[in-house]
Amino acid sequence: MLADQDQPVVLFALEWCEFSWSVRKLFAAAGIPYRSVDLDGPEYREDDWGGAVRKALARKTGAVTIPQIFVGGQHIGGATETFDAFNDGTLHKMVRQAGIDLKDASVGNAYGFLPAWLHPRKPAAA
Template sequence: MSVITQGIRDLVKKAISDNTIFSKSYCPYCIGAKDLFDDIHVDYKALELNDHVDGDAIQKALAEMTKQNTVPNIFVNQQHIGGSDALKSALASGKLEKILKEAGIKAKL
């Protein structure tokens, strides 16, 4: 049985409704993912788990939801992208461009 509270699940679900990177401020993969969004001029919300009082619980809730235990854990237009490598792959394959267009988000690709 999960020990994650409904409040944490609600917080995660609300954050997912934005373009969100669940991140840790010191993680080089997280920094790279945020840099990629900056480079293509896409607004995003970064939730720095190491700076959040409930960061550990948020990361556990994300692991339950996505089966991904690591950061960055990236969502665009409420779709789970994955981590840093998955984001780069989505960019290279055109998948990221498609997701952004579906959301009405203009990017400099």
């Protein structure tokens, strides 16, 4: 999966995970095509294939959290590392090096794609 030059951006995700959703939203807004490997999806349920892939992924990356993102076979990290890489331009460079034209780099702060419950709350008006 990681060596597929036709789909160099790979998102290992869980269908129900809000952090996975956040990365998907960022990629959609920026026009970054990606392959989603939904480890809890129907394709990976039989014989706990998703669990086996997740264990192999943890051994490879040292990270047990989901999502995990790769570009051109290079591990970026999870959601926050991906957002940091987007915000500082590293992700743009990696995506372009992988042969993908970034459609929109002007989506603002990537952390804005996180679930609302993670954003700081504003004090109620008096």
